[in-house]
Amino acid sequence: MPTTTPVQPHVLLVATPFQSHVNPLMRLGRRLAAKGVLVTFTTALRAGIRLDEVSGVDGFRVERLRGGDLWEPDDPRFVDANDMARHLSAAGPAALEALIRREAAAGRPVTCVVANAFVPWALPVAADMGLPRAMLWIQSCALLSVYYHYLHALAPFPDTDDATGSVAIPGLPDLAIDELRPLLIYTSSQDMWRQMVVTDLGSVREKVSWVLVNTFDALEHETIAALGEHVPVIPVGPLLEPETAEADGCTAWLDAQPPRSVVLVAFGSLVKTGDEETAEIAEALAGADRPFLWVLRDENRALLSKDTLAAATSRGRGKVVPWCRQARVLAHGAVGCFVTHCGWNSTAEALAAGVPIVACPRWSDQRINAKFLVDVYRVGVRSPTPVTRESLRLSIDEVMAGPEAEGFGLRAASLKKRARAALADGGSSDNGVQAFVDQISELARSGGG
Known part of the structure; x- marks a missing residue:
């Protein structure tokens, strides 16, 4: 009898050219490729974006978005986020x-x-070409629910001048105005990034058939269930680096440290600490008298005098690097505490590694993430921001040696197991x-969208 050759589904991933957006989408693509899907990843590649996580992965291709009037990767205008967004x-x-x-x-129909999120022009292109569409929400399901309830007027949100205001959303703890105020919904209606969120989520049910979220059911079960009544939410996380990736040049240094002794300090790819705060962090790490690994990007490192940096690394037995594979460092048995800005990628990676937290949130969703880490998951403490040497040193001591240290560790280990x-x-x-x-395999077989 004649046999039918299976039709391989082909997924095209479209990312915003920020590393924190690129990484989770590539990691989703790696998991899709492992299940037999042909994956093509694209972005308007710019200088500094790393794509090495997927090198050599069978079924995973990278095609730079190019042609027409698109800037070349080294175009200096890519530095300004607003100019970049308008251009794209x-x-x-x-x-x-x-x-x-x-x-x-080429015989690879998508x-x-x-x-x-923040590629609001991609889904309309796919729709006009008759292609099925999905969105990967790279932040928490909690934030997705907040935005959705606001945009669809499903809950009364307080005004920014209401100092005691809060909002109650199904599946979430009450959120105070101080936790809501940094969100894009409270910025000017002319703000470009706010407009993108409105475009992405205002008619999400009409735009996509799937909303894939970088979370897992045991972490946000109530939120996922409640939002699932409105949006086709599918948890697919945590989206992590491959297990085979090493922690770069940090591995040998980490191997030489005692178990759960190292303080990892990293504030992501976008947070820029001022010169005074950077110096305070250095003094706090020196005063904590614990081994530390500080991921200090070059523009932040330039704010420190050589004497201050030398004093911190000598007294604090520390190592300072401009970049590391954060998830792999967190997974190393020597790391016992993570000082973080609480971006969602960092939050998810810490929970998956079972590492207790010192939360130092700044903007956007970071305060909500910090609330969950400290008040709901109870895996750490919140340090006042901007950071001072004394507050940070005391927070590190509380997480690593305080009365609740054992509890923080046990709860973090439990979430790691669930992840x-x-x-x-x-x-x-x-x-x-x-x-x-x-x-999507059924769609490929039927040849339809």
Whole structure:
């Protein structure tokens, strides 16, 4: 009897050119490729963006968004985020359409387009070309629920001048105005990034068939269940670096430290601490008298005098690096505390590694993430910001040696176990990815969208 050759589904991933947006989308793509999906990743690549996590992964391709009026990767205008966003909104659609057509001409027709948030022009292009669409929400389901309830007027939100105001949303603890105020919904209606969120989520049910979220069911079960009544939410996280990745040049140094002794300090790829705060962090780490690994980007490092940095590393037995594979460092047995800005990627990586937290939130979702880490998951403490040497030193001591230190560690270890269970074969996130793969595979077989 004649046999039918299976049609391989082809997913096109479209990312904003920020490392914190690129990473989770690439990690989703790696998991899709492992399940037999052909994956093509694209972004308007700019200097400094790392794509090495997926090098050599079978079934995973990278095609830079190019052509037309798109800037070259080293164009200095990529430095300004607003200029970049305006440029991509204007030049991105034609470049994306051309890429989709090139893939079809090469015998690799795209089955489904997956875009992360802040690429509001990508999904309309896919819709106009008759392609099924999905969104990867790279932040917490809690934040997604906050934005959705605000944009669809499903809950009364307080005014910014209401000092005691709060909002109650199904599946979430009450959120105070101080936790809400940094969010984009409280910025000017002319703010470009706010407009993108409105565009992405204002009609999300009409735009996409799947909303994939970088979270796992055991972490945000109530939130996922409540929001699932409005939005087709599928938890697929935590989206982590490959297990085979090493912690770069930090591994040998970490291997030489006692178990759970190292303080990791990292504030992500966007937070820029001022000169005074950077010096305060250095003094706090020196005063804590514990081994530390401080990820200090070059622009922040330039704010420190050589004497201050030398004093911190000598007295504090520390190591300062401009970059590291954060998830792999967190997974190392020597790390016992993570001082973080509480961006969602960092939050998810810390929870998956079972490392207690000193939370130092700044903007956007970071205060909400800090609230969950400290008040809901109870895996750490919050340090006042901007950081002072005494507050940070006391916070580190509290997490690593205070009366609650053992409890922080036990609860963090429990969440690590649950995160790993979600990612394992048959776990909640693995099932979510498989359900998505099954549906797009059926679309590929039927040749329809």
